[in-house]
Amino acid sequence: MQYTMKQYEESAATLREQIGDFTPKVLMILGSGLGSMADEVQNPIIVPYEMVPHMKRSTAPGHKGQFVFGTLGGKSVAVMQGRQHHYEGYSFYDVSFPVRVLRLLGADTLIVTNAAGGVNTTFEVGDLMLIKDHIKLFFESPLRGENLPEFGPRFPDSSYLYTPSLGELAKEEAESMGLNLQEGVYMYFPGPQYETPAEIRMARVLGGDAVGMSTVPEVITAGHCNMQVLGITLVTNMAAGILPQPLSEEEVLVAAKKARTQFSALILACLKRM
């Protein structure tokens, strides 16, 4: 079910009661196993999702399910420690709900991270990929239904969803850290089953470099309400059919844990310069 303006405002008001006059400028949605960055937030105000009206819980492994408001890299942030996914049984309206609520609270930038399977065979497990664009075929849009003009237009442009200047900034910071930042197209698959080898061959033909089960609904919603977006993917595994072995959730979490320090350092460096 679509949410009404009143419902977004109710949630924003509840969060406002918790955070007082703090204005989060940057919303950070942290993916599988990467939520630990929230522990570095200074003067944290923690709000569990269940305290926020209409907000769905996170049930995915490695997703805590709380907002952490505070300062990180000198910026006022709202970190989502855990997100909602369509495969958890949630609608795209549910999944993108917090983006609009944080927009109402003053956030104008979204930093989004995720774990994904590498489709591009020049990638290696542990690589970070700057998301230049995405592909979302077949699945319904989070903007389907009545448009809420308070957030944005009926037919929003999608040419620059991933803000080019933020991408450049990430590339510069990666270079000065001596980190090899890949670039590519993130292709959305709904999950929860991992893709088949045939689907991965299709993804490659269509121009996908990495595949994952998140991020795209939130980014579409952020673009609609005119937020800047920086998206970075961690390649936690090579996608199905590339290596002669099955995919596992454990492999994803192990890779995420290994890359955590480097990933956090890059995001922090970007935040400082935003």
Ligand code: HPA
């Ligand atoms: N496919 C989809 N989602 C994922 C993958 C994958 O291979 N790895 C981590 N998240």
